[in-house]
Amino acid sequence: MGSPQRPPLAHVFRGTFVHSSRSAPMEILHEHLLGVDDSGTIVFLEQSDQQEQLAKKWGFKTSDIRELSNYEFFMPGMVDTHIHAPQYSFTGTRVDLPLLQWLTTYTFPTEAKYKDSDFAEEVYTRVVRRTLKNGTTTACYFATIYTDTSLLLAEILDKFGQRAFVGKVCMDVNDSMPQYKEITADSVRETERFVKELLEKKYPRVQPIITPRFGPSCTEDLLHALGNLAQAHDLHVQSHISENEEEIKVVENMFPAYQNYTELYDKNKLLTSKTVMAHACHLSEEELKLFSLRGAAISHCPSSNFSLCSGILNVQMVLKHDVKLGLGTALGLDDVIGNFEVGKEFDALLINTKASDSPFDLFSADNFEDTVQKFLYLGDDRNISEVYVAGKQVVPFSSSV
Ligand code: GUN
Ligand code: FE
Numbered sequence: 001m002g003s004p005q006r007p008p009l010a011h012v013f014r015g016t017f018v019h020s021s022r023s024a025p026m027e028i029l030h031e032h033l034l035g036v037d038d039s040g041t042i043v044f045l046e047q048s049d050q051q052e053q054l055a056k057k058w059g060f061k062t063s064d065i066r067e068l069s070n071y072e073f074f075m076p077g078m079v080d081t082h083i084h085a086p087q088y089s090f091t092g093t094r095v096d097l098p099l100l101q102w103l104t105t106y107t108f109p110t111e112a113k114y115k116d117s118d119f120a121e122e123v124y125t126r127v128v129r130r131t132l133k134n135g136t137t138t139a140c141y142f143a144t145i146y147t148d149t150s151l152l153l154a155e156i157l158d159k160f161g162q163r164a165f166v167g168k169v170c171m172d173v174n175d176s177m178p179q180y181k182e183i184t185a186d187s188v189r190e191t192e193r194f195v196k197e198l199l200e201k202k203y204p205r206v207q208p209i210i211t212p213r214f215g216p217s218c219t220e221d222l223l224h225a226l227g228n229l230a231q232a233h234d235l236h237v238q239s240h241i242s243e244n245e246e247e248i249k250v251v252e253n254m255f256p257a258y259q260n261y262t263e264l265y266d267k268n269k270l271l272t273s274k275t276v277m278a279h280a281c282h283l284s285e286e287e288l289k290l291f292s293l294r295g296a297a298i299s300h301c302p303s304s305n306f307s308l309c310s311g312i313l314n315v316q317m318v319l320k321h322d323v324k325l326g327l328g329t330a331l332g333l334d335d336v337i338g339n340f341e342v343g344k345e346f347d348a349l350l351i352n353t354k355a356s357d358s359p360f361d362l363f364s365a366d367n368f369e370d371t372v373q374k375f376l377y378l379g380d381d382r383n384i385s386e387v388y389v390a391g392k393q394v395v396p397f398s399s400s401v
Contacts (some may be wrong), residue, residue: 010391011036011346012060014048015068018075018372019339028368033065034074036346040391045340071354071362073372076339077137077347077387081299081326082238082278084142085153086111086120088127095307099244100216102308104176111144111169112180120149121156128153128160129397134381137347137389138163140238140276140299140331142211145169145182147190151197158203159401161394163347165331167211167238168194172222181217188225195233205390207236214240215251215264227269236274236332238299239265242287243279244310262287271296276330279304280318281311288321297324297331350386351375357382 017029031048035058044054055061068074087107094106114120131139141157141164143150150168157164170191174181182190191210198208210230212218218226230237242248242261251261258264262283265271273295280298283291291298300313318325337347353362353371360378362371375383387395 006059007038009035009043009058009060009064010038010040012058012065013068013074014051014065016073016368017045017340018073021339021341026369026372028073028372030368034340034346035060036391038391040345040389042340042342042344042346044342068350069352071371072350072352072385074340074348074350075372076337077349077389078135079326079331079333079337080131080136080139081276081297081330082142082301083127083131083139085124085127086114086142086144088130089123097308098246099308099310100246100250108174108177108180112177114144114149115146117149117152120146120152124149124153124156128156128162132160132162132387132395132397133384135349135384135387136162137349137387137394138331138333138337140165140167140209142167142169142213142238145171145180145187145190147194147197150194154198154201154203154206154208157206158201160397161205161389161392163205163333163337163389165207165209165236165238166198167209169211169213170222170226171213171217172219173217184219184222184225187222188229191226191229195229195235209236209238210270211237212239212270214243214247215261216247216254220255220268223264223268223270230272230274231269234274236276237270237272238276238278239270241265241277241280242282243305244308245282248282260284260287262290266290266294274332276326279310279313281305281313285317285321288318288323291323292321295324297326299326299330345390346388347390348388349384350388351379351383352385353379353383355383355385359383 013034017032020026033046033048035044037043143153147168154166170187172182172184172187195208210226212223212226255264271294275296276299278299279301324330336345353375359380360374386393
């Protein structure tokens with residue numbers, strides 16, 4: 001009797017794989033073979049001298065193997081733990097105000113435009129394409145308060161094949177722009193509808209996330225209802241915390257019964273092991289302890305923190321308290337993605353360090369580790385020749401999207 005018939009593998013690659021594992025922050029595996037099955041799962045990563053046995057076991061031929069050049073390597077896809085899709089339309093501009101003034105002057109008026117689905121479709125398509133092309137295989141998105149265009153973002157993500165969480169933003173306080181806020185009950189009802197309709201779509205890699213904007217934009221009633229909703233459906237939660245000192249003062253004034261900002265979220269069931277809080281520059285040690293106890297994660301946003309002069313996150317202090325810190329594993333997806341271990345899904349970037357328009361140069365004295373570092377510090381999308389999510393090639397874009 002022959003071995004049971006397996007479906008053919010989707011990919012077999014031979015060459016260099018760079019990733020990190022529990023035992024090593026960076027592992028460079030030369031002369032390896034990696035196989036991906038038709039569900040997008042990595043089924044082997046072994047030295048090339050095992051080719052004969054692997055070929056027999058998995059039923060592939062030498063001609064099925066995609067051979068990388070000496071200047072190419074695969075690395076895991078990148079994870080963006082905090083991104084505002086609607087703000088992509090003005091990215092790179094308008095960074096001349098501190099947080100609260102920046103929100104009222106630029107951000108809320110821009111987000112209000114996403115009631116219009118044509119406008120939303122254009123910007124959301126561009127942000128998904130741009131981030132994928134730059135190697136973001138997983139992203140955790142804030143949309144806006146509008147349910148329908150937030151669902152449209154999810155549809156676009158599914159179409160392009162990016163792995164994502166999408167949050168319909170909830171806010172029932174906004175004195176600066178009352179047109180851009182919700183009635184408390186509507187915010188809860190619309191969030192329920194958003195979650196229900198998104199789950200009904202059964203997109204394989206796009207999930208809803210409960211998204212109260214931040215303390216100053218929410219009443220206690222709203223936070224309470226959203227915490228209950230997250231608990232009832234076992235959903236992820238994202239928000240902002242302690243980004244800027246003025247924001248913290250507003251929260252202290254609005255919620256005097258709470259000891260601190262972290263307790264505001266915690267007592268309303270919004271600080272869980274499925275929570276990602278952005279910024280967190282000014283948390284006290286006591287608050288970090290609560291993050292650690294709950295298993296909640298922090299998404300570190302250094303570029304935003306410098307642009308808006310919000311503060312500097314003391315990363316050493318966060319790690320000392322054993323609090324999860326984005327990138328990569330903050331999202332609680334580390335059993336699914338993050339490196340090339342067998343059993344994980346193949347989210348990967350094919351890097352060409354000698355792309356014809358590469359933004360950096362290699363010299364004969366460079367060893368392979370130097371080459372990887374040059375890509376990490378100087379490289380960009382010109383070096384990312386292919387992007388895979390769960391084994392499916394999503395860049396170059398398929399002609400059908
Ligand atoms: N806090 C509440 N909303 C926002 C936002 O859109 N951006 C940043 N950086 N902080 C926020
Ligand atoms: Fe943010």
